[in-house]
Amino acid sequence: MATARQFTLGKRSTAWIFGLGVAALGGVLIQAPAAHAAPPLSTPGSDPTAGIASFTSGLKNASLSNTTYGYSFTTASALTIRSLGIFDVGFDGLSEGHQVGIWDLSQTLLGSVSIGPGTSATLVNGFRYANLSSPLTLTAGTTYRIGAFYAGLGDEFAQDATALEGNGITLLTSHYSLPSSPNLSYPNFQTNFADGYLGPNFSTQSVPAPLPVFGAATAFGFSRRLRKRIRRSSLG
Numbered sequence: 001m002a003t004a005r006q007f008t009l010g011k012r013s014t015a016w017i018f019g020l021g022v023a024a025l026g027g028v029l030i031q032a033p034a035a036h037a038a039p040p041l042s043t044p045g046s047d048p049t050a051g052i053a054s055f056t057s058g059l060k061n062a063s064l065s066n067t068t069y070g071y072s073f074t075t076a077s078a079l080t081i082r083s084l085g086i087f088d089v090g091f092d093g094l095s096e097g098h099q100v101g102i103w104d105l106s107q108t109l110l111g112s113v114s115i116g117p118g119t120s121a122t123l124v125n126g127f128r129y130a131n132l133s134s135p136l137t138l139t140a141g142t143t144y145r146i147g148a149f150y151a152g153l154g155d156e157f158a159q160d161a162t163a164l165e166g167n168g169i170t171l172l173t174s175h176y177s178l179p180s181s182p183n184l185s186y187p188n189f190q191t192n193f194a195d196g197y198l199g200p201n202f203s204t205q206s207v208p209a210p211l212p213v214f215g216a217a218t219a220f221g222f223s224r225r226l227r228k229r230i231r232r233s234s235l236g
Contacts, residue, residue, distance in 0.1 A: 041089060041158040047125040049205040050085075051146075053166035054125065055198055058158030060089060063150035068177040068187045069157060069197040070147030076168035079138045084113045085127035085201045086148045087157055093119040094128060095154025099184035100200045102136065103145045107186045110144075111136040122207035129207045145175055148200035149184040157199030167204060 041058035051073065063069060084100040094117050101112035113130035115121045121128035138144060148157075165171055174197050175187035 041087075041161065043126040044091070045125050046164060047127075047203070048166050049203045050125065050127065050166050051081075051169050051202045052127075052171075052198060053164040055158060055161040055163040058161030058198060060156050061159045061197070062153060062156050063199075064179045065150065065152050066182055067179040068147040068149045068181075068185050069174075070145060070176075070187045070200050071174050071197055072143055072145045072172040073169045074143050074172065075138050075140060076170070077140045079140075079167055079169070079204065080135050081111075081132070081138065081202045081204055082135050082206045083129040083131045083203045084111070084115075084146075085121075085124070085129035085203065086115055086155075087126055087199050087201065088123060088128050089156050089158075091123060091126055093117070094121075096150075096152050098151075098155070099149040100130075101147060101184050102202065103147075103186055105143055105145070107188070109184075109186070112184060116210075120210045122210070124203065124207065127201045129201075129203060131206050131209070143172065145187060146200045146202060147175065147177070147184065147187040150199075151182070157197050159197065161198055163198065 039060075040056070041060055042056040043052075043054040046054040081102075084102065086094070086098050086100055088094055094115065097117045098115045099112055100115060102110050104110060111132045111134075113132060115128055115130045119128075121130055123129075163171065174191045176189050176191065176197070177185045177187050178189070
């Protein structure tokens with residue numbers, strides 16, 4: 001059963017990330033993306049099939065380029081997921097394509113999807129989803145990590161939100177990769193001030209495949225021809 005709790009992603013609008021990230025970049029500090037105070041972000045409703053069923057009062061957070069953002073979580077019972085998604089701020093289409101993946105703590109990528117830009121991917125409760133190539137079963141009591149790759153600065157995610165966790169999962173901490181890889185990568189680093197980044201999500205349900213443009217046009221043309229035949233038969 002879903003439970004609501006404060007799913008904080010940072011108490012400050014900006015923060016400095018120290019530790020391994022500093023050493024890896026030769027002492028250069030990485031500044032966390034700034035959170036904008038308004039307008040607050042929320043899902044339009046609740047989706048009981050999703051890991052993040054809903055959230056409210058989130059602050060908009062701009063990503064760093066070429067970075068994977070996500071969070072770790074556990075599940076109370078075995079769970080089979082069929083699709084992965086990413087939050088679409090404004091619900092009006094993504095500025096760029098994204099990869100979303102789930103790993104175990106040995107950094108093995110268990111499943112991933114590619115979600116196209118715009119409105120091509122199915123929108124469910126504010127998240128755009130794509131189906132995994134095959135269902136993925138998560139083991140009860142095991143910690144997993146989910147992440148979404150942000151290549152540019154066009155799309156954002158939420159922070160400081162009150163989240164409703166679904167499917168018996170418990171959200172843990174936020175994770176990110178260093179802004180260097182041009183592709184989805186294991187979010188190895190943990191922030192010192194956050195519980196998670198509300199960008200990626202998963203669902204136990206499959207989503208309909210996007211209808212190709214030529215398919216939609218063909219269906220429209222067939223529908224028109226069918227209506228004409230019905231009118232002729234009724235007149236004749």
